[in-house]
Amino acid sequence: GAVVSxxxxxxxxxSGTSVKIECRSLDFQATTMFWxxxxxxxxxxxxxxxxxxxxxxxxQGVEKDKFLxxxxxxxxxxxxxxxxxxxDSSFYxxxxxxxxxxxxxxxxxxxxxxxVL
Amino acid sequence: xxxxxxDPQALSIQEGENATMNCxxxxxxxxxxxYRQNSGRGLVHLILIRSNEREKHSGRLRVTLDTSKKSSSLxxxxxxxxxxxxxxxxxxxxxxxxxxxxxxxxxxxQVKP
Numbered sequence: 001g002a003v004v005s006x007x008x009x010x011x012x013x014x015s016g017t018s019v020k021i022e023c024r025s026l027d028f029q030a031t032t033m034f035w036x037x038x039x040x041x042x043x044x045x046x047x048x049x050x051x052x053x054x055x056x057x058x059x060q061g062v063e064k065d066k067f068l069x070x071x072x073x074x075x076x077x078x079x080x081x082x083x084x085x086x087x088d089s090s091f092y093x094x095x096x097x098x099x100x101x102x103x104x105x106x107x108x109x110x111x112x113x114x115x116v117l
Numbered sequence: 118x119x120x121x122x123x124d125p126q127a128l129s130i131q132e133g134e135n136a137t138m139n140c141x142x143x144x145x146x147x148x149x150x151x152y153r154q155n156s157g158r159g160l161v162h163l164i165l166i167r168s169n170e171r172e173k174h175s176g177r178l179r180v181t182l183d184t185s186k187k188s189s190s191l192x193x194x195x196x197x198x199x200x201x202x203x204x205x206x207x208x209x210x211x212x213x214x215x216x217x218x219x220x221x222x223x224x225x226x227q228v229k230p
Contacts, residue, residue, distance in 0.1 A: 032216055043205060044160075044220045093159060097216045104209075106218060108152075110159035 002028050004096045006109035013084055014117055020080045021112045023050075023094030029074035030096035034106065035067075038091040050077040084116045123206060123221040131229050136193045138224040140206035141186075147209045149182055150218070151191050154203045163191075163204075198230040 003026040013019050023033055031052045036044040048069055049057040056069035068080040077096075081088055091113055095106040122141045130136055142149070151163040166173045166182045166189065173180045179192040193200055203225045207218040 034217070036220075041225075043222045046217060046219070049215065049217065091157070095218075104216060106216065108160040108162075111157075113157070 002026075002096070002098055002105075002107045004094065004107045004109040006092075006094055006112050008112060009110065010113045010115075012115045012117065015085050016083055018080055018082045019084055019114060020078055021092055021094075021114075023077045023079070023096065023109050025075045025096040025098075025107070028096070028098050030077075030098060031074060032097040033071060033077040034095045034097070035069065035077075035079050036093045036095070038093060038111075040091075044093060047079075052077075081114065084114070086116045089114055089116045123204075123224050125224060126222065127225045127227075129227040129229065130196060132196060132198055134196055134228075136196050136200070136226055136228070138191045138204050138226070139188060140190070140221045141188045142206070142208045142219070142221070143187065144208070144210050144219075146184070149180075149189050150207045150209070151178075151180060151189075152205045152207060152220075154205065154223075156202075160205070193226075196226075196228045198228050201226060201228045 005024045007022045033050040035047045037047050038044045046059050047062045050069045050071040052071045052074055058064045066082055071077040091111050093111045095108045098105050124139050146168050148165050148167045150165045152160040154160050164175045164180050166180050177194045182189045203223045205223045206221040
């Protein structure tokens with residue numbers, strides 16, 4: 001199956017710093033990627049839809065100035081958590097959408113564990 | 118975003134028993150998918166059932182879909198300790214072609230050896 005990678009897998013940062021997380025589709029091109037956040041013992045919450053070559057679409061309640069998304073190529077989307085605070089500590093998961101004919105499948109990355117001290 | 122409900126929230130069974138998890142959702146869908154997540158790890162796609170399908174099998178997994186009740190169930194037969202994980206359903210809303218997935222709250226399954 002298709003592979004999606006995330007980097008880094010784990011990051012610890014100080015409060016007030018910015019952290020960038022990369023999501024790559026390794027063997028297919030993805031015009032659309034998605035970013036999710038998952039708090040401990042909770043489900044995945046969609047944060048935003050990342051569109052190649054255009055602005056991301058954010059879900060209600062997600063601050064676009066805090067969670068900057070850049071989808072500069074067909075295989076890479078980045079999520080930057082700006083001025084991170086302890087409440088931003090979470091598991092961030094991306095997915096890449098692969099459309100082929102009538103098939104429309106999302107492939108998930110392994111996730112990035114962010115801890116803000 | 119609207120999230121579906123899953124029940125039970127937690128399920129503990131003995132190895133060899135069957136495990137049934139249920140999922141309800143709110144909107145019309147194109148398809149419904151089930152995922153597994155081991156603790157602290159990414160998602161593993163298990164099975165997809167389309168809105169015009171009622172039942173689907175994959176190995177020890179059996180999924181049903183009742184669009185009139187907006188509900189689905191996942192049955193794992195002859196469970197193994199390695200099946201211990203969280204299980205999530207996810208729906209792909211029919212309106213628009215956004216590709217967005219809305220996840221249920223999940224069921225945490227523990228299979229005791």
